Amino acid sequence: MLVVSNALTIGAMLVFRQSLRALEIPIQNETAIDFGAVGVFTALAISFTLLAGLTGFFKRYWIIGTSRHVEADLRSDLFRHLQRLPKTYYDRSRTGDLMSRATSDIEAARMALGPAIMYLTDAVLKIGFAIPALLWLNASLTFWSVPALAGIGVGLLFIAPRLHHAARAAQDQLAAVSARAQESFAGVRVVKSFATEDREDAVMQRLSADYLAANVRLARMRGLMIGWISLFGGIAVILGLYHGALDVIDGRFDISGLLTFQSLLMALIWPMMAFGWTLSLVQRGAAGLDRLAVVFSESPEASADGKPARVTKGDLQVRGLNFAYNGQPVLESVSFDLAAGKTLGIVGPTGSGKSTLISLLPRLYDPPRGSILLDGIDVCDMQLSDLRAAFAVVPQEAFLFSTTLRDNVRFARPGADESVVLAASEASRLAADLDQIPGGLDAVVGERGVTLSGGQRQRAALARALAADAPILILDDALSAVDAETEAAILENLERERAARSLLIVAHRVSAVRDADLILYLKDGRVHESGTHDELVASCGEYAELARRQELEAQIEGMDP
């Protein structure tokens, strides 16, 4: 298609020349014009143009279309890979960085793999057809003009990287403006309190002025490029005109040839530009691909290495669990049993390792071998999907997706029927609020949807976990934003189904764990105290103090003014 399209375009020019020539020669020789010949050539030229247009359409459609296919495939692969990278990778990467991999780097790679290579091929072909046509028209003219055109390509080799550099500098300045604005608006209370608005404005003014300078530099570089192209294109045209005119005077050339020669030169300007331009695209694309390659070289979670094992009971045993993160010990010889159908409570100050412990159970982080057993099998020997099917976790920060409340509830079982959704919303006490949420279960939540209160979000996350119907339910400080009365009601609901599933509750509030079969008080990564609520209170340890303090707090909150 590329070949045909370029051949036809150049061909149309040459045929048009013949029809011009059929006009020119008789005028020159003062004979009658053969209108038949003019008509035939013109009709031929038109049909060439039409065909060139048609093939040109397919050419563009194909070139750019291919690059879009490449882009879509690349994005899909990247997403698949990222989905499988371990939690540790996400802990050390910012979402913004991941997003720039998924957007600008993919775009750069697309430009390099698609347009750049295709345009380059197109340019080579066009030059390949145009040069013989020029030589055929007038060889000596070709030797005069084409080198000047080549000046465009040479100049762009020089200008394109600088243009790109200037564009990057402007982008960086914009990022600086944006970051400052972000910070300044986020810290507006401090700015106002210290009455430093004027100074903030001055900083912004300075950053904006720098940005202005960077942008104007970029514009001048662009101006230089356009000016350069226009200049060298002009020089080529002038050289062709001058020597062509002399040739015509000497009778070695004709005016129609001269005009066609000019048209061919103009048609060559773009391919000449393409050389310089595509080179910088390829450079950028290579940089983007490099960054993508770094992501692709990260090894994903080991998912398929274990034995398939369906967890039926959900007997959990933790044996002398040690865990260090970034060289810092987080958990030290933690041991406990959670038999099927029992409830375990975990309390302790911030940073005592509660959340890390929860993350280790479904292997979001990899625990040491032999320290966590589920139904008697080492979790390290299980397939990830089987292992995770055994847990339904309600995380500390209830994360909901931007879809309907119903789809969020049945996230784990998209096909689940309405009764499952309703039962889960009932048990989680989400149902009680549904009439206050516009749209009820059909309300779209998340960033662009209905804003839910913290308590509503937590209850929706709980409903999601209940609908998953896993043998072990884990609440990771998941009721912190729910008021005491609702919390009690929810716990009562969960208690009723306790025969069906074991319960692991991490909490700051003693009230959430007081009925548990066993309570662990974690401190500095160790089990500091353990026992039932009554035992722990009787032992007058830190748990007992926490309990007393929270009781007093509740009393004061409830006091009438």
Place this chain on the structure above:
Amino acid sequence: MSGPAYRGLEEEGTATWAASMRLMRYMLPQRRLLTLTILVFAVVGVAAIGPLWAIGHLIDDGVRAKDVGVVERWIAIFVAIVLLRGVLEYLKIWLSSLLGERVILDVRTRVFAHIHRLPLRFFDNTPVGTLVTRVTSDVEALAQMFSSGVAAICNDMVMLLVLTGYLFWVNAQLALVALLALPVVVVFSLWFGQRMRTAFRDVRGRVSALNGFQQEAFTGVSTTRLFRREAYQQEQLDERNTGLREAHFGTIFNFAIFWPCVQTFSSFAQAGIVLLAGRELTNATLSIGELSVFWVGLQRFFDPIHDLSDRFNVLQAAIAAAERIFGVLDEEPEQPDAPDAQTPARLRGAVSFEDVHFSYLPDEPVLRGVSFQVKPGETVAIVGPTGAGKTSIISLLARLWDVDSGRVCVDGIDVRQHRRRQMRARMAVVLQDVFLFAGTVADNIRMGDESMSDDHVRQACETVNADGFIQKMPGGYNAEIRERGSNLSVGQKQLLAFARALAADPDILVLDEATSSIDTNTEVLIQDALKKLLENRTAIAIAHRLSTVRGADRILVMHHGRLVEQGTHRELLAQGGLYSRLNQLSQATTSGETL
């Protein structure tokens, strides 16, 4: 912010007009540059016929007359035109960018300054991201309008008019035939412009949906994993990804079909000329040179038409951005100071609340008739359970909010009669959540006051025991603080906030003590620092530390928006009311140090 999108067409028309007029006002200060730019663009437009003119004469007077001298003269003219054009093209881009950027600098600074002067209520209801968009991408869209909108439209218009005029002047009949295609091309361009816009809008919508999805998927990756929905998420992505690709094909189709169509139109025009030219040439009403003018001229005739449709796109986007920007500029700023407002260079430091009622939301009163007085130099601690209205007292005093009824007075004058910024400058507010800016340690103490000496900064830090850890940081006072102070501990941030307040040497110190637990060593430093900070000045502290409460001259006990008890620690204990209960509570904790 979604309002404008749903307005009726008619209304949008007038709003667009109003926005355009308002934009013009920002161009006024740059009118010289604007005139120069338009001039350059006009000259470029006129210069476009230069080559045609030169070629026509070169062929007729030089080549056909076989006069080498004439050929050389016209070549020389052509050279001059090409050089001029090269320079003008450069100037054109440079000047239009300069113009756009200057106007934009002005707009950006104004919007930024305006946003800072909006009341806190506005910030509570508007996400920071939206505000950042106003000063970045919306302003960028405006810049586009100046750099490739207004002036470029002048350029294209002039070029079209001059070219048309010249062709008619050379040969009216041929021009008529050649330009027969013009209305068709214009209509065609506009139609395609419309289609392209629709296709691009579709793409943009899908891109932002896809990016939103990916962002969410990355943030919620743990949830996906715990519920084993990776395959489902992949399906969701692929669906959006494929949709985007298909949408791209819509634009590709339009893009790919446009140029071949224009080329075809242009070749029809060429054919028309060739067929007509035969008769005219025979009748000698047309010369070969004139025919050449048409031949070359047609090749560049359709470019500006195509560009015009693009330019209108840019204009539309810019107007839409301008409307959003004006939306922010039209937000009422904080009430301006009363005309007779004045604040002395130093405050004595007397504070009084007189029957103050206040609410953030209607029907949800936060303060219900609070009255108290603080004498100059007195230290007052405010205590009370969560939600008692303690923080609101600070906000009202610093006039971050205004009362619903009653009066807040500083030095006996209603705060609303003070000059707001001067008064705030004489008060230092230390908030619970210490906000540090990206920059050096010293920058964060100076808070932009460049006149503050290094010694002063260091002294303040030494006084509040911050000097020690600062010296240990790489670079000391010039150590870079990362975004939000993520490289400092909570306690260190507290000490820096104290140093910042002390360095400002305020007449009134307002403190919202942090509740977060801090390691014992730092806690000792903080308590000592607080004592020095509160010395010799009026201080109002929302206190959580027993030491701060005990050190206060007077304690105000708040509960449910009312002042329920006040007095010294001893007096209040003796009363056996809420304070004694709170005190009991703090005794129950292990550290015994937080209230």
